[in-house]
Amino acid sequence: MNFVFLLTGLTLVFVIGWLISSDRKHIRFVSIAKLFGLQIIISFVCLHTSGGINALKGISSFFNWLMIQAAGGVNFVFGGLMIKPGGSVFFLNVLMPIVFISALVGILNYIKVLPFIIKWTGWALNKVSGMGELESYFAVSTAILGQPEVFLTVKDQIPKLTEQRLYTICASAMSAVSAAMLASYMKMVPGKYVVVAVFLNILSALIISCIVNPYEPEKDDELVKVTKGNDEPFFQVLGTYIVDGFQLAITVGAMLIGFIALVTFLNNTFLAVVNISFTDLIGYVFAPIAFLMGVPAQDIVKVGGIMAMKLITNEFAAMGTLQGVASELTTKSNAILSAYLVSFANFGTIGIITGSIKSISAEQGAFVAKFSMKLLVGATLASVLTGTIVGVYF
Template identity: 55%
Template sequence: MKYIIGLIGLIVVIGLAWVASNDKKNVKIRPIITMVVLQFILGFILLNTGVGNFLVGGISNGFQALLKCAAEGVDFVFGGLMNPGKSTFFINVLLPIVFISALIGILQHWKILPFVIKYIGLALSKVNGMGKLESYNAVASAILGQSEVFISVKKQLGLLPEHRLYTLCASAMSTVSMSIVGSYMVLIKPKYVVTALVLNLFGGFIISSIINPYTVTEDQDILVVQNEKKQTFFEVLGEYIMDGFKVAITVGAMLIGFVAIIAMINAIFKGVFGISFQDMLGYVFSPFAFLMGVPLNESIKAASVMATKLVSNEFVAMTTLSTGNLGLSVRSTAIVSVFLVSFANFSSIGIISGAVKGLNEEQGNVVARFGLKLLYGATLVSVLTATVVGLIV
């Protein structure tokens, strides 16, 4: 039965993307089928095989080792503020971002990451039927982040037509930056984080190629990556450390605001309607959760977490899921977990349009105009990933 529901879910996702397509007649079926098959193969390997367990375990252990190193620095500065036996979200989850960001800066300075990003992107361009720039941008977004990635292609930013700009922004919203991945692994199982990262990469191409189909000619398919200004090792290290701290502070501030606002709205809804705002969202989104593979009796609770992520951010939703109070089954937890691993929420519209506007004001205004469509597509990427996982686990 789960396979029938899952297949219907896949058809619904593809159908919802097709309805919003700019050019329905030019949607290329072959690359889409290829990438969907790759999603199933890679998802199965990562979740259900010894090789996948080894890979995920290795990545997880690597991040655990990095988080322990980060904890040394955090404890040195904030150790006296911690109460024994109690976990502090800002200290244990957010502040390690500073160290991971510093590490990314080192790998950038040593030209390791640019090499990896460029050639993985070139390999992907052979599979997805899109341009080198789009493929590079998708990989770079998953490592550098949804704001920083546009700096690396700013030479081409002002020359891009709207349809190519949409694809670049969709990739940025559908993925998550490597500096935050370790924080996710504290809240949900690492295997779900890794699986979502891989599947979202292909899912972003699938949904974009349906919503926004186009062909890049050979003379247009030129990848020019902006070289960063010449800096010493310690200049780069200091810059990335401060960037990581700014991210941690920003996420912390957003969590304070969103959690408080949701609590207030829940109280108002309970007082007026006798049901919380999150429960209401659960009822509205439960059909989608069911089509993703969540059992009907768990769909409302699962959908409320998914919807919370959409209207606030993934950290708020992951914190709710990590409490274990929802009583979800292992399969439902897997589906919800991979859905949460992306930047697809309303606040990302402002973040991405602001990042582009900072580099090119006119293009930033273009991004703002298709912001809701961007969120629509990025949310479908998360739904697609969750549906594939629902068929696998």
């Protein structure tokens, strides 16, 4: 049955991608096959071999250890706050550690560890997929640096990009998540799904671009070097990353307050008017998609509702909802949904990406705004593809 649902999930992704494709006659099947094969290898090693499973456990343990270290700074600043016994404050325990992780990313970027990893991983990915050097570089770098910072690493190239290439890098930005967020995600969903999803999403975004936005990569690219902050004093760079991390945590917190309050309002309103909650209603809309991905029939409405919530709000709000119902779902449903949620594919991210590109080039920002809905659908399809592949192993 797992193989059957792999086929149904892939068919769903391809059909929708084909329907919105800008050039159906030139879909890049060879690149798709190579990237999908790489996804199968990665997912098999990570989820179906003892070495891969132990490696994922080690990575998860490392990020949990980082969260403990982050608690030192959080407790120093907020330790005087009274929290009821056994209680937990989401802002302090999940969001504030982003500040510490962001500082670590800044240090690794400054000493050129991240630029080295990004450059050569992007080079290897391009050799396998033939997607283009800039596209492959960006797909890897956005999974480490996040947005909007990652756009600054290619700011000289952005004004020169064609509309097709611009779509590809924006799709990668929406489908990936930044390293600074991983530890916080692991506080809400199992770490192994977070790590696997990070790897698979890099490739899923490129696969979707091969369907939705096919084109032949330019041959004269040079791999871009990440130069942000390297010519500035160390503590200035460190301070910038710390402040950026704090602003990110505040922004996420504000978005959660607004979105979750809005969903609560809609749920109560719909219950009073039509005797069905808003989340249950959208759950029925997304239930067929969940079923085709391999979610067991008894879970498809709940899973569909959380999938839709992630699209409408953000991944943190959806993960919070998943935490509350995880015990009611099967292991397979938890695996598929957890992997699906690890991306920035939501309405709010469109504004971030459009604003980031527009700040660099007003003309290119207008292009991004024009294909924003196609961008959102493509990034969502990438998440569906990642969730479908993960579900094969449960």
